[in-house]
Amino acid sequence: MPTMNIIEAVRDALRMQMRADKRVVVLGEDVGKFGGVFRATSGLFDEFGGERVIDTPLAEAGIIGTAIGMALYGLRPVPEIQFGDFIFPAFDQIVNELAKFRYRSGGQYPCPVVIRTPVGGGIRGGHYHSQSPETLFIHTPGLKVVAPSNPYDAKGLLLACMRQNDPVLFMEPKRIYRASKGEVPEGDYVLEIGKASVTREGSQVTLLAWSGMVSIADETAKQAEAAGISVEVVDLRTLMPFDIDTILTSVKKTGRCVIVHEAPRTCGFGAELIASIQERAMEYLEAPIMRVTGFDTPFPYSLEHEYMPNPDRVLGAIRQTLEW
């Protein structure tokens, strides 16, 4: 099996699906000849031509708006938003149109658009190249939200997204785009949307993480183990619909839970996880569920490492929950 990083895995999925299905088109800023500012679409322009790998004018509302029209007519567009931070000019098209099209038309007009966008901090990007906007989309009925943390999941999930019929926000962890490497099957495979993966088994506390934070959770779990604490790590992979069963199974087993996310704390997805867990498994909880998150500030530049969750902070929360 070849080794790939996340960028390569994404590109591999796109190429594979574009070969298999002529209806798939890629569009966005700089995705054509240049192959995307992160090079995720590199080579696609040469292989599939400018009609299917489209450099658009600079307008996210246009990228998503036209992608919707393409999907209605019968294409399977996979627009790229250059940074998650630049998705907001398209917000109306996403939350009022894309998410609601099937519903508002009584099922007449499904709208299978897969929006790819890099998210998260840690690349010295300041507030406009670092945000993690998942909450906004999870809170929008009609969208699926997928957030892989490694190359294998990225390829299998992206292929799955391009083959189902609902709109998806596919968030890619840009900090580890190249750093995260792993074996990825050359051929075709899909991972089920909506299934978390237990990336490490443990007995004392459950760590819930996704996207760029899974590596922080893993790192923490290792340090915890060294300190004699057994940690189970669950990589959610899909945030909407999230895998409540896997989460509950783990939390019921460990009785303790810490959630890690980069987005600001207040109304972050961590809050929903806490709410959903306590509603269903309060009697199993030995301590409050803790959150290690970004702060309720815009994402800073000079102090980004102070802002982002790190193993130290996660370990602190684990100890707190154990000592509660």
Add this chain to the structure above:
Amino acid sequence: MPTMNIIEAVRDALRMQMRADKRVVVLGEDVGKFGGVFRATSGLFDEFGGERVIDTPLAEAGIIGTAIGMALYGLRPVPEIQFGDFIFPAFDQIVNELAKFRYRSGGQYPCPVVIRTPVGGGIRGGHYHSQSPETLFIHTPGLKVVAPSNPYDAKGLLLACMRQNDPVLFMEPKRIYRASKGEVPEGDYVLEIGKASVTREGSQVTLLAWSGMVSIADETAKQAEAAGISVEVVDLRTLMPFDIDTILTSVKKTGRCVIVHEAPRTCGFGAELIASIQERAMEYLEAPIMRVTGFDTPFPYSLEHEYMPNPDRVLGAIRQTLEW
């Protein structure tokens, strides 16, 4: 003291502040001669003229974008977004610009813009005249979010918002715009932003609500009392920063809590309240905190009454939490 409905209270606050402070301007679609589709700005055009009561072209991004520029230069704009559902074309200006201006300029450029917008369902408005988007803004650091439920609070809070220096989303409960009536002082008064109000004292369970749902909570509390259940109702009034102290005091007293909101359940503000409470008062909780919310669907038309929380459902949750 005169009796006013919410529309009149809002108008009274606007008029009072426009008289007191020449820097205050109102802008939006149909706010001028017409006085707004809900008539909140009625009469202001005649009194203050078209330069300060501005009918804009049809573009929410322009309304908020220009309001930001006005605030930077020294005005105190109070833009109206005709329906909360139409705020999304301005989403980038709100979350990436308005909310971050002070921070990103190191404090050089405060941006005191108060965005007024009607929210909530129950007026047979379907998905585009009924949404409750508070989560999206509470999750955006830099914004304050205020959501009064009655005329007295509406006036006192709107005056407070127009006199402080941070951007505010001021959500008005359109379903009860006219139905909610009460005594409102003629003169000047402000209510503190960030303070909840205990609208009914009780001992067995705490009901948390805001905006249009406070009346549902009150109604439920009455029914509960008739059934021998003592319910405390807390009207949050400000959602960011929310009044954690008042909430905790009540929940520690009652040991049980039900949250009511219209917005879709998943990642609604109820989730944050649950998370914040269980982090700080888990040992006081006798049962999981329950949520009675809108469903995870777009807001429907024909079945809107099935969609919205009602006293029946809230009472059901109260019983559930008592029987847990």
Add this chain to the structure above:
Amino acid sequence: MVAISQYGAPGEPDDLRRVLDDDGKPLPGVKVPSIPEATLTRIFEVMLLTRIMDDRMMRLQRQGRLGFYMKSIGEEASHFAVAPLRNGDWIFPSYREQGAWFWRGYTVQNFIDQLFGNEDDPIKGRQMPVHHSANWLNLVSISSPVGTQIPQAVGAAYAAKVMGKDDVSMVYFGEGTSSTGEFHVGMNFAGVWKAPCVFICRNNGWAISVPSTTQTAAKTFASKAVGYGMPGIRVDGNDLLAVWQVASEAIERARAGEGPTLIEALTYRVQGHSSSDDPSVYRDPKEPEIWEKKDPLNRLRGYLRHKGMWNEARETELSAQYNQEITDALAASDGKHAPPIESIFDDVYEELPWNLREQREYLMAQARSKNPHHHG
């Protein structure tokens, strides 16, 4: 009043394409488009149906029997820019082109079921009245947020091109909507892509209470085409023959791969914005009076009669027939239920995820407990 001078009374600017005068007589020296008689009379019939429907529904609304309605009275000719389209072509409407729906074959019953959001509503009671959707007619679901349909239409047009089809997209919006960012990005993408798309800006002078002079400082809405490298045509939107003519040309250009066109159809919103509106608060009642003299139905009727294609008897009979159809459809609708409660959860996704399954169970249990006879 500000708005009047811009709307051609008394002296329209030269660049306004017209065929008929206000009485329906062809203007001297103007070529009358050759439209088959059957087509032309059919257009008139559908215009008549539209007018009757608007009238009936508004009365129903005033009686408190219908929640909300939006009329298009005085703007009907502009709806028939769709008439020269083929059935395979796609239409992205705004909320004020009833005629386009009936033209394509949307029935009176469809229309009324949607208004009442009942169990037979093609969209299952999901949206407010007048937000139709008919995928079997290539008529795309109407949205309330204005302008969003514009880039969508461009995307569909582009898709047709990529898929090797020669379908054209036509998209409608009001002049107020030309102020949105969506208008700009849609027009701009269309220009760059040379998308087979026809943009119809229904300039009816008003956006709720805001006159068109507050929407732009440009001389005309058609002139905005310059900024997108496409032709901009201004047509008398109350003149069916002129509308047909400019639409046909634009559709042919699009189909031939020559790119998009912006058409400004100059018309007038004779009545309130919607059933919730009261225009007397913000405009001079004399303004609509001027425009009533340019009524599109009258003008086409005049032309047809003059050509011997139409007569009063036929109109009386047809009006009675349409009125009866509406009465029957209303009666049928009266007997229909609301959509089933559980349908609230359908179509959010292709399949119900666990959270919606759970919420459905909860709601159905609640419904059963309130009404033990309900079988959900």
Add this chain to the structure above:
Amino acid sequence: MVAISQYGAPGEPDDLRRVLDDDGKPLPGVKVPSIPEATLTRIFEVMLLTRIMDDRMMRLQRQGRLGFYMKSIGEEASHFAVAPLRNGDWIFPSYREQGAWFWRGYTVQNFIDQLFGNEDDPIKGRQMPVHHSANWLNLVSISSPVGTQIPQAVGAAYAAKVMGKDDVSMVYFGEGTSSTGEFHVGMNFAGVWKAPCVFICRNNGWAISVPSTTQTAAKTFASKAVGYGMPGIRVDGNDLLAVWQVASEAIERARAGEGPTLIEALTYRVQGHSSSDDPSVYRDPKEPEIWEKKDPLNRLRGYLRHKGMWNEARETELSAQYNQEITDALAASDGKHAPPIESIFDDVYEELPWNLREQREYLMAQARSKNPHHHG
């Protein structure tokens, strides 16, 4: 290559306003604007500083000592549309007008402290390099999302009018940014409000890898002004005298209450989009070569020398001085700390709400436990 023909090599369209030829000689028959010698030489000096700064910072970036940088080489003349402004006028910049900052009095040390986000950074290390803010100079905080500053500038211009001041707003953006919805709504509001606002579209041919021909099908960016009812002027953006001239005219119109102007300054992004970019992947290296012959510094230098206002000795001396200033500022910056950790929570709101107070305590406790000597 697609882009070349549009950018005037070899034959510019007639409507391009120019004063100087490529060597800095006034074109025959063109009126040279009368600019005081001190002003003109000062502009050249600031252009020189800008060029030197770009060069030094880019080298620093290549050495790995600076995270990110964006050059404006070859576009400097376009920055000086701000020169005819008064100090009370407001500037809403994009990220590529370094010259405008230095012109207003932003110091080399300010600039470098911002790039390093250190404790003396005027914005407290909050944003990426090149996102300056200087309220004491009426230079508004730069944002990464492109185009957002356009309606903001219009709002400020409107505010000046309402407050009875005759200040003008000037706003910069790239030609790629003209595709955004923000451009449209900003231009449109300005037209309707007759706002005292000057729009400078820096058309440098590229938006990262995307040529300007993919941004619009319009013949020129200036032509977009038609759709907003304002004048659109196309100027040779590498010709300082022409830029001064058209900017002066637009500023005067704005100040006199005659409304906004769109200026398209035709120039060229000679190098990569930013330090992260590699243009060889997407464009012909011959294209920048053609434009190097039109270098704005060379052209102004040529003019000044020809007029006896400038000489090599003065330039050599000044270059040395600027280089030294930069070296000193870098050295000073080297000794500076990052902003204090607790400052992460400041300026989100005027006062810290409880959630931020709590989070600050948490972070400071953590910082103390890791570094007991830190007094937060």
